[in-house]
Amino acid sequence: MRNKVTKAIFPVAGLGTRFLPATKSVPKEIMTLVDRPLVQYAIDEARAAGIREFIFVTSRGKGALEDYFDHAPQLEQELRKAEKTELLEILKSTNMDSGEIAYIRQHKALGLGHAVWCARRLVGNEPFAVMLPDDVIAAEKPCLQQMVEAYEETGGNMVAAMEVPADMAEKYGILDVQEDNGNLVEVKGMVEKPKKGTAPSNLAVIGRYILTPQILKNLNKMKSGAGGEIQLTDAIAQEIGGNDGVYGLRFGGQRFDCGSKAGFLQATVAFGLARDDLKDDLRRYIHEIVALDKAAE
Template sequence: MRKKVTKAIFPVAGLGTRFLPATKSVPKEIMTLVDRPLVQYAIDEARAAGIKEFIFVTSRGKGALEDYFDHAPQLEQELRKKGKDDLLNTLKSTNMDSGEIAYIRQHRALGLGHAVWCARRLIHNEPFAVMLPDDVIAAEKPCLQQMVEAYEETGGNMVAAMEVPAHKTSSYGVLDVEEDMGSMVKVKGMVEKPKADEAPSNLAVIGRYILSPDVFRHLNQIKSGAGGEIQLTDAIAREIEDGEGVYGYRFRGQRFDCGSKSGFLQATVAFGLSRDDLRDDLEGYLTEVMSTRKAAE
């Protein structure tokens, strides 16, 4: 019987330099998208997929991230006293029970593959998910839940994938497709950040993975790859060489790259417009802005 995916690794050790000066004192992962930190969207998605253990790979200066998931007795007491039950329930959804969450330090910035490798002793011999909070996905059924359901049929290794314009392939890991089955593709190779004219396809890997523990064995052996970093893509590619199944899953939903300023702003607008309590005001403002801009042209 195939083991269930109940553990997820969240690599959050990055410095968030693209958002300086904000990230000088605030970890990028707790910057707010509407009224929830980026990391909360990832946690909610993981919980919907059946994840029970949450492993954060952090670095120096991420104390605020750890505090965010802790209980806040004084604040809870004040909300309870004032009868603000809705806010109290919202606050409780951010709490993590003891033993549910773990923090591992990545002492050197050696890339995503190295960050995942740092959590190896907490995974043991189980399949696990990797979630990059920078990638926020708006979907009717959460992306990782879609992938877990597909994984139950395939096993092996699975990456979330989406089509990107050819000129953007150099920003992604790209799949070399052996067989296209619609929502799923079987993969015969993976290339990290290829030039546009060398990319095997335009099907790019984004920040959701379900991986076999064998990946750690490959990460042990890999030296630095593209960008001088230890690439997770390279370790997954070695799984293919070993004859293990690797699949790309075309998820249903819209992905926002919240690691970039423009992506963060686009996500803010999209999530704001999806909220009943914000839609009318925001829509009216955007209409007004666009009308003024057109008139000025």
């Protein structure tokens, strides 16, 4: 029987410079998408997949992120007094119990692989997930839950994958596919940010991973890769052809790159339109501005 995946690493040490000046004082991960911080979407997805231990790799200036998951007794008391039961339940759902969450500092920005390696002592000798909160995925069944279910069949290492336009491949880690079984592919190679025209496929890795403890041993070698950073992709690629193997899962759902302003705005519209309490007003507004644009032409 395979070990269950119950631990997840959330690398959140980045400075969020693309969102300055907002990120001068607010960590990007707690910027709100409609009315929930980006990181809350990732936490909810992880919980749905059976994750019970949450490991955040942070850096200086992320105190507000840590505070977000703490209890807020005064606010809870005011909501209770005002009998705002629904809001109280929403607030309680964001709390993390003592021992459920841990914070590790990444003192130098040496890449995603290094950020994951920083959490090695808390992971131990167990399979673990890695989730990048910048990638927000709208799906009927949460993406990580889809991956956990596939992992229970395959074992090994698994990455979430989606098809991207050929001219965008250079922005991603790209899979070289050994065998394509529809949603699940067996991987024979991985290339981080290939030069234009050299990508082995258009199947890109996005910010969800299930990994074996061997990946952490590979990261111990600390070899820099693309961009002079320690790449997680390189550590995973070392397992191709080994006992564990590497698989890609074409997940069901829509991914939004909330690390970019355009992606964040697109996600805001999509998630707003999915809300019963917002969709009518939002749809009406969108129709109005589209009509104005057409009239201006």
